[in-house]
């Protein structure tokens with residue numbers, strides 16, 4: 580098993596730069612998720628690690644070998660594709676055996692590896708069927724099985740669950756995460772789905788426009804997003820953003836149609852930036868019904884309900900406060916009607932403050948600043 584290190588990796592298609600100066604370190608045994616909106620370059624990164632796409636600059640190291648010039652078959656990786664890429668005319672057993680046969684693995688070892696993978700994935704009863712005779716979820720398991728039997732140093736997954744329905748996706752994502760914990764194989768997993776990223780990744784790397792924006796554990800990204808983009812990308816419903824200025828020497832956040840007092844915990848940040856134009860971020864779960872007691876310092880806001888979406892465990896309320904729309908996750912047993920004015924409580928200590936111009940978090944921790952190579956633990960670039 581091996582870690583994977585990318586240093587200064589670039590990818591250009593003709594003159595178009597699609598990956599810019601990428602530094603990323605995936606530790607041995609780690610489950611790293613690459614996530615970002617469509618077209619951000621995450622699949623290209625995975626394909627460069629696999630050797631399916633040449634790099635235009637930088638180095639990629641797997642274990643202690645620089646693999647820049649190695650063909651895919653010599654990189655000790657196994658890739659699982661969105662399309663499964665199973666051979667339709669072969670049985671499940673033959674699909675699982677194929678890569679091993681090509682490598683001239685002894686028969687007894689092939690049987691042992693295939694049986695073991697089939698047991699792990701619960702596909703032993705399906706071994707004599709062809710892919711046509713399987714459900715989407717079963718095909719996906721076979722595709723994962725084909726990667727497992729190879730016993731590679733690194734698993735690469737490219738949106739492997741996109742063709743499954745919502746229920747199967749939830750089931751398979753737990754299965755893949757459990758499997759990785761059991762096998763401890765270093766894994767790099769690409770998805771555009773932030774819920775998949777948060778639930779599966781030990782660390783998550785967030786990409787936008789060919790650049791790595793932040794890498795950290797799911798909770799680090801949730802609690803301390805380094806930019807407005809990451810803040811809006813991680814979490815559902817997304818964080819609310821309010822344009823405001825720091826006024827009263829740091830004591831108040833003034834939006835066009837309402838003000839919020841700055842809690843003591845954030846005063847060191849606002850006191851250092853009086854007059855600054857900021858984006859104030861507040862997650863829907865930090866806006867409460869007025870009858871609930873918030874954590875720490877709070878402020879009351881009146882808002883007019885536009886829509887309320889009951890989800891059973893909570894109700895998502897979209898309400899207008901002055902010029903701003905606020906989305907709040909509220910108690911499901913209260914279902915405010917459109918047009919109703921409701922009192923909301925904002926947990927002030929949970930506010931996120933970003934510079935309006937640079938879009939960067941104002942209270943960036945030292946480790947949030949760009950390192951040359953991402954160290955273990957939290958970091959952002």
Ligand code: ATP
Nearest residue numbers: 592595597615616617618619620621622623624771
């Ligand atoms: P998606 O989730 O839609 O697959 P992605 O984040 O995986 O998106 P990539 O497939 O890595 O994005 O593509 C990154 C960028 O590179 C896109 O703008 C894409 O159009 C461009 N690109 C990818 N492959 C090629 C190619 N062979 N030639 C030219 N441009 C390409």
